[in-house]
Amino acid sequence: MVLHTVKKVYYPSKVPPFAPQVVPYQGEGVTVRRQEVVGYNGDEAVALAVKQSKVDVVAAYPITPQTIIVERFSEYVADGEVDTEFVCLESEHSAASASIGASLTGARVFTATASQGLALMHEVLYTASGLRCPIVMAVANRALSAPLNIHNDRSDMMGSRDCGWIQIYAENSQEAYDWTIQAFKIAENTTVQLPVTVNFDGFVISHAMETINTLADEDVTGFLPSRKPIFTIDPEHPVTVGSLFLQEYYFEIKRQQEEALQKSAEVVDQVAKEYCALSGREYGILETCGMEDAEAAILCMGSTAGTARSVMRKMRAEGKKVGLIKLWLYRPFPVEEIISALGNVKALAIMDMALSFGAPVGALCSDIATILQLRGNNLKIFDVIYGLGGRDIRPAEIEGIFNEALSVAQTGIVKESVKYVGVRE
Amino acid sequence: MVLSLKELSSEELYAPGHRLCAGCGPSISARMALKGSRGPLVVSNATGCIEVSTTVFPYTAWRVPWVHSLFENAAATATGMEAGFKALTKKGLPNKHIDVIALGGDGGTFDIGLQALSGALERGQDFVYICYDNEAYMNTGIQRSGGTPLGAATTTSPAGKKIPGKQEYKKDLLGICIAHNIKYAATASIGFPNDYITKVRKGIEVEGPAMIHVLAPCPLGWRSEPSNTIKLAKLAVQTTIFPLYEVENGKYKLTMKIKNPIPVEEYLKLQGRFSHLFRPEFKNVLEAIRQGAKERWERILGLCGESS
Amino acid sequence: MTEDEKPLGERMKLPWRQMPIGGTAFQPGSSTEYKTGDWRIIKKPVIDHKRCIMCLLCWIFCPDVSITRSPDQVEIDYYHCKGCGICSAECPVRCISMVEE
Ligand SMILES: Cc1ncc(C[n+]2csc(CCOP(=O)(O)OP(=O)(O)O)c2C)c(N)n1
Ligand code: SF4
Ligand code: SF4
Numbered sequence: 001m002v003l004h005t006v007k008k009v010y011y012p013s014k015v016p017p018f019a020p021q022v023v024p025y026q027g028e029g030v031t032v033r034r035q036e037v038v039g040y041n042g043d044e045a046v047a048l049a050v051k052q053s054k055v056d057v058v059a060a061y062p063i064t065p066q067t068i069i070v071e072r073f074s075e076y077v078a079d080g081e082v083d084t085e086f087v088c089l090e091s092e093h094s095a096a097s098a099s100i101g102a103s104l105t106g107a108r109v110f111t112a113t114a115s116q117g118l119a120l121m122h123e124v125l126y127t128a129s130g131l132r133c134p135i136v137m138a139v140a141n142r143a144l145s146a147p148l149n150i151h152n153d154r155s156d157m158m159g160s161r162d163c164g165w166i167q168i169y170a171e172n173s174q175e176a177y178d179w180t181i182q183a184f185k186i187a188e189n190t191t192v193q194l195p196v197t198v199n200f201d202g203f204v205i206s207h208a209m210e211t212i213n214t215l216a217d218e219d220v221t222g223f224l225p226s227r228k229p230i231f232t233i234d235p236e237h238p239v240t241v242g243s244l245f246l247q248e249y250y251f252e253i254k255r256q257q258e259e260a261l262q263k264s265a266e267v268v269d270q271v272a273k274e275y276c277a278l279s280g281r282e283y284g285i286l287e288t289c290g291m292e293d294a295e296a297a298i299l300c301m302g303s304t305a306g307t308a309r310s311v312m313r314k315m316r317a318e319g320k321k322v323g324l325i326k327l328w329l330y331r332p333f334p335v336e337e338i339i340s341a342l343g344n345v346k347a348l349a350i351m352d353m354a355l356s357f358g359a360p361v362g363a364l365c366s367d368i369a370t371i372l373q374l375r376g377n378n379l380k381i382f383d384v385i386y387g388l389g390g391r392d393i394r395p396a397e398i399e400g401i402f403n404e405a406l407s408v409a410q411t412g413i414v415k416e417s418v419k420y421v422g423v424r425e
Numbered sequence: 426m427v428l429s430l431k432e433l434s435s436e437e438l439y440a441p442g443h444r445l446c447a448g449c450g451p452s453i454s455a456r457m458a459l460k461g462s463r464g465p466l467v468v469s470n471a472t473g474c475i476e477v478s479t480t481v482f483p484y485t486a487w488r489v490p491w492v493h494s495l496f497e498n499a500a501a502t503a504t505g506m507e508a509g510f511k512a513l514t515k516k517g518l519p520n521k522h523i524d525v526i527a528l529g530g531d532g533g534t535f536d537i538g539l540q541a542l543s544g545a546l547e548r549g550q551d552f553v554y555i556c557y558d559n560e561a562y563m564n565t566g567i568q569r570s571g572g573t574p575l576g577a578a579t580t581t582s583p584a585g586k587k588i589p590g591k592q593e594y595k596k597d598l599l600g601i602c603i604a605h606n607i608k609y610a611a612t613a614s615i616g617f618p619n620d621y622i623t624k625v626r627k628g629i630e631v632e633g634p635a636m637i638h639v640l641a642p643c644p645l646g647w648r649s650e651p652s653n654t655i656k657l658a659k660l661a662v663q664t665t666i667f668p669l670y671e672v673e674n675g676k677y678k679l680t681m682k683i684k685n686p687i688p689v690e691e692y693l694k695l696q697g698r699f700s701h702l703f704r705p706e707f708k709n710v711l712e713a714i715r716q717g718a719k720e721r722w723e724r725i726l727g728l729c730g731e732s733s
Numbered sequence: 734m735t736e737d738e739k740p741l742g743e744r745m746k747l748p749w750r751q752m753p754i755g756g757t758a759f760q761p762g763s764s765t766e767y768k769t770g771d772w773r774i775i776k777k778p779v780i781d782h783k784r785c786i787m788c789l790l791c792w793i794f795c796p797d798v799s800i801t802r803s804p805d806q807v808e809i810d811y812y813h814c815k816g817c818g819i820c821s822a823e824c825p826v827r828c829i830s831m832v833e834e
Contacts, residue, residue: 056512059505083515085508090544094501097541100494101469101505105519107512109505127494132755193754226516230754233490233506235465235523240485240758242493244477252749253756259749430789441798441813442764447772448817452796460793482756483745484764618793644817652818652831655794 002336003269004284007291008309032280035213042173042205043068045212046112046138046198049180051076052220056107056227057085059095063117064150065202066140070112092117096124096137103133104241106232108184111135114202115142118156122163128195129164130257131241134187134227135195137165138180140206141302141353143389151390152202154302158354158363164257166196166264167331169301173210176200178281179328181220185271188227192264194257199330201303201353203390215279223278262332285334287326288341290316294323296405299338299368300351301327304386304393311398322402330364335371346409347380349401349419353387361418380408386421397421429619433460443486444478448651450641450658451475453615454557455528458637459489460618461625466524467492467506471499471533474564474643475557497537500545503527503552524629525552531572532562535596539571546605546634553628553635556598559643567646571596574666575717576710577698579646584701589710594717602636603672609635611671611680615642616658620669620680627671640667648697660692665722666714670729679729686722689715741766765813769797773816776831778809784828791820791829 040048047069050058060070070088077086085102089095095111103109113121118139128135139157143149157167166186170176176198183196200206215223231239245253265285272283289309291297298308305326315322325341327334342348352362359366365383372379384401386393401421408414438459445452455475459466467490470476476493479486494502507525514522527545529538534556542554561579562568569582574595578584582591602610609631613621621639628635642649642657649657661667662681666689669681693699693714702711726732736744741763745752753759780791785807792800792807799814800807809820821829 056516057505057508059508083512085512087504087508087548089501089504090540090547094498094504094541094544097494097498097501098505098508101492101502101507102509102512103505104492105506105509105513107509109509123495124498130755131494231757231759233467233492234519235467235490235521238488238490238761240480240487240491240761241755243480243482243485243756243758245482245756248746249482249752249756252747252752255749256752256754430793433793435802437762437798439798440762440765441810442767442769443797444767444769445796447796447815448819449796453794456796456798457793479764480758481764483741483758483760484767485758485761486764488761615794650818652822654796654817655819655823 002340003265003334004272005337005341006282006284006287008287008289033215033219033278035215035279037211037213039209039211040173041068041207041209042176042200043140043207044072045173045177046180047072048214049177050110051082052215052217053181053184053224054108054221054226055084055110057087057102057109059098059102059109059111060086060088061092061095061113061117063092063114065142065206066112066114066138068206069138092120093124096121096128099135100124100128100131100133103135104131104233106227106229108188108227109135110137112138114140115144115156118160119144122160125160125163125165132193133195134193136180136183136187137195137197139197139199140202141199142202149389152204153353153388153390154199155354157197157199158356161331161363164194164261165331166194166261166268168196168198168328169330170198170200170205171303171305171326173205173208174212174281176205177212177214178275178279178283181224182271182275182283185224186264186267189267190228190230192260192267193230194260194264199302204303213279219278223274265329265332265334268329283328285329285337286341287328288324290323291325291341291343291345293321294343294345295321296347296402296409297323297325297345298349298351298398298401298405299325299327301330301364304351304353307393307395308398311395311402315399315402320402320406322406333367338368338371339375339377342379345379347405349382349384349405351384351386355385355388380412380414382408382414382416383418384421385418391422393422433622438462438488440486440488442484444481445474446645446651448644448654449474450615450643450654451530451557451559453654454555454639454641457615457618457622458526458528458555458625461622461629462524463626463629464524465521466526469499469503469506469525469527471529471538472496472564473530473533475528477564496533498541499527499529499533499538500541500554504545504548504550507550507552527552527554529554529556530563531556531558531560532570535571535598543605546602546607546636549633551633553625553637555625555637555639557639557641559641559646561646563643563646572598575714576702578701579698589701589707590698599636599638606675607634607636609671609673611637612667612669613637613639614658614662614667614669615639616655616662617669617681624671646698649695653695657692657695660687663687664689664692664718666692666718668722668725670725677728679726679731689718768812769815770812773814773834775833776818777811777816777834778814778818778821778829779832780807780809781828781830782806784826786826788825790823790825794819794823
């Protein structure tokens with residue numbers, strides 16, 4: 001079954017590439033709710049989404065470029081605008097641990113981090129998913145030390161990609177806002193009952209002011225009723241959580257967890273549909289642009305898609321058949337949706353904004369290569385490593401990647417399976 | 426308020442059938458702690474012997490909600506539990522107050538979990554942290570910790586020809602906790618159940634963080650007779666090696682006066698981990714243990730306004 | 734042996750779909766089912782009830798919750814007692830003796 005994918009046009013009439021598109025919803029009998037347009041950066045947009053999601057517990061710890069989220073949220077607390085228990089922990093390890101403790105009481109829980117913070121949480125991430133705690137965490141993706149760098153790349157989340165969390169990547173502030181609200185509904189769905197990370201590029205999204213459409217509080221509440229947990233640590237029904245599982249039992253629990261994660265894509269799909277009915281903004285598993293007739297395409301995540309779309313506009317005008325696939329959902333990996341989105345494309349460039357040291361290709365490319373091989377599909381692919389430590393990817397570079405992909409499509413020859421773009425040679 | 430044994434509930438919130446060693450002191454400390462409970466409670470347990478051996482799936486010895494997440498985060502997990510209950514109470518959800526107890530070994534408290542503990546104490550989290558101190562990382566096979574006393578042999582501080590066991594004194598855990606200006610902090614020993622259980626109850630009743638550091642001998646790691654567990658827990662106090670005191674709102678009080686201390690050798694000689702110290706070449710270590718105990722005892726007496 | 738008679742540990746060797754979510758154990762105190770009495774190596778504690786003064790010290794000190802308490806008597810639960818000898822060592826009137834099994 002192929003879940004919902006969104007087709008976007010590459011020549012949005014007169015809309016600048018980064019501006020939000022309010023696509024009027026065309027479903028049956030649904031009126032899209034009135035929304036307020038505000039100017040927010042990505043972090044502020046997420047903080048607002050958390051406020052509107054009536055989160056019970058926020059476990060906070062500062063790290064650039066995520067800090068604005070917890071700062072804004074603490075202002076909501078200080079101004080009495082929320083009932084949330086706002087706890088400032090003494091490390092991200094503890095913030096993630098407290099999130100688990102709170103989640104087990106049945107509370108709705110949010111935390112946020114980036115980079116070193118996420119790396120410090122690493123072992124706790126596995127515990128949260130293993131104990132099936134539906135925590136939502138915003139990650140403003142940032143490079144990992146050393147050397148120290150506070151700017152955007154995705155080494156942080158990519159380094160923890162096997163942690164069992166649902167992983168979503170947002171393209172801009174609007175998407176970060178929208179996905180944060182949806183994330184709670186996905187995580188807390190009792191068939192899922194897994195934590196979710198909403199990733200967005202540090203600075204590029206977290207600190208860039210954009211106009212975003214925000215829902216009214218009551219509309220969010222209507223969409224997201226309070227959490228109904230399967231079980232809690234209720235003294236009237238004592239449970240033991242986090243036992244020792246010996247060889248005879250552990251494997252089954254992990255198999256079950258994997259199934260829940262794989263199946264969660266259907267819930268992501270369902271929630272996106274409901275959210276679209278409310279907001280008019282269409283989400284799904286991935287988004288394509290121009291893939292109907294594309295000969296060569298780029299597959300990417302996050303803010304890179306915005307630049308790629310605007311480059312496409314120019315190239316399409318020149319008659320070049322290029323296309324774009326942007327993943328919203330990275331884990332679970334949307335195999336069917338990607339295969340189906342590929343259409344008849346002859347060459348694909350995969351954009352990895354993180355190094356997977358010593359590996360044959362970057363993580364995203366490795367996933368794509370795997371699914372193609374499993375399907376006996378010998379589509380020509382190559383990996384692009386770009387944007388490390390906040391290095392901008394310029395439209396001209398993306399155009400170069402498209403052209404490279406076009407030439408691979410024509411010749412059938414991949415000259416370099418890993419291409420470093422934007423690095424001084 | 427000192428609870429007498431007859432007053433204690435015969436309801437067992439901690440069940441038999443767990444896999445802790447015969448004569449395990451930490452087991453006694455966990456059971457006694459629950460005897461001090463005042464109502465609904467939840468437990469956050471750090472990785473260690475108690476955690477591993479009481480919850481071998483599908484069996485569990487716990488009749489209260491119990492959570493193990495990781496080794497170093499018992500206090501942080503407890504923080505989340507408390508915050509969760511608080512938030513839900515605002516919505517009228519749990520209709521009763523639920524006490525939160527965190528349980529960690531000396532490794533999980535003195536060492537790897539110290540940061541999380543300090544954070545929780547500083548934030549004024551309303552919970553009781555109980556550190557059951559068996560003076561080494563036992564679950565991984567008896568390695569030294571910040572709680573291991575001077576001279577004790579462990580697998581990472583062995584008694585060699587040159588180096589006679591651990592070279593450092595035990596860390597002053599309670600001192601560190603008291604420095605956070607918490608309302609209640611106490612040492613305890615499983616050898617004195619009334620005193621210990623009363624302290625746990627006091628800690629629960631305090632609003633805000635409370636810290637209990639309870640000595641819990643481990644026959645395996647101390648290389649002592651299982652039947653001597655309680656005897657050792659008493660001797661540690663009676664020799665003044667492990668003074669029992671409490672600090673309530675900054676006021677120190679000695680809870681067990683020791684008029685005529687028993688010589689420390691009486692305590693040490695029952696434990697294989699100290700047997701090398703009775704070799705003539707390591708006389709000085711024995712003397713240092715004696716001296717260390719004396720200094721600590723006098724310091725605590727001074728703080729408690731008692732004279733020796 | 735019917736399915737219900739099997740020990741919990743066997744009954745819970747379930748196909749993965751049927752395992753409890755997150756590995757949560759939903760039967761509080763289920764360790765009671767688990768026999769630790771066979772850990773006793775040589776000796777078991779025996780109480781001389783005539784001399785017992787019901788001080789409850791053995792009850793509170795037992796690491797294995799193997800001394801049960803009723804208003805007028807303490808009793809040893811040999812299904813769980815590991816034979817550590819603490820009760821015998823701590824009894825102030827020495828009415829618990831460790832006897833060979
Ligand atoms: C981060 C991490 N490091 C190391 C371990 C391995 N480990 C598990 S239990 C343990 C020792 C626990 O010692 P202590 O806290 O003193 O408790 P005890 O075993 O003595 O009851 C260690 C080192 C772990 N589980 N997690
Ligand atoms: S090793 Fe020590 S602490 Fe661990 S179960 Fe055995 S006696 Fe108890
Ligand atoms: S011998 Fe040990 S386990 Fe058995 S009843 Fe006595 S104290 Fe309990």
